[in-house]
Amino acid sequence: MENQMNPAAANGQVPNQNQPVDPSQLSYEQARAELIEVVRGLDSRDIPLESALAMWERGQALAARCQQVLDAARVKVENAGQQ
Numbered sequence: 152m153e154n155q156m157n158p159a160a161a162n163g164q165v166p167n168q169n170q171p172v173d174p175s176q177l178s179y180e181q182a183r184a185e186l187i188e189v190v191r192g193l194d195s196r197d198i199p200l201e202s203a204l205a206m207w208e209r210g211q212a213l214a215a216r217c218q219q220v221l222d223a224a225r226v227k228v229e230n231a232g233q234q
Contacts, residue, residue: 179220182216186213186217189207193210
């Protein structure tokens with residue numbers, strides 16, 4: 152069986168899987184799903200203040216991304232209705 156390596160690992164780079172994806176790179180569905188998890192995490196955990204603030208900031212960025220996608224869709228629908 153052939154051993155397949157991650158291309159980043161082959162170049163001596165170790166990928167950081169804990170690094171969050173930039174919200175601007177997420178689809179609406181992805182951003183919404185992660186936002187739901189952030190809200191659940193904030194609601195259900197006894198977490199340190201710094202962690203809660205980081206989660207809150209991430210949630211704000213995800214909510215902004217969702218709104219951006221929804222606004223763009225609304226503009227498309229409005230423009231299609233005017234044609």
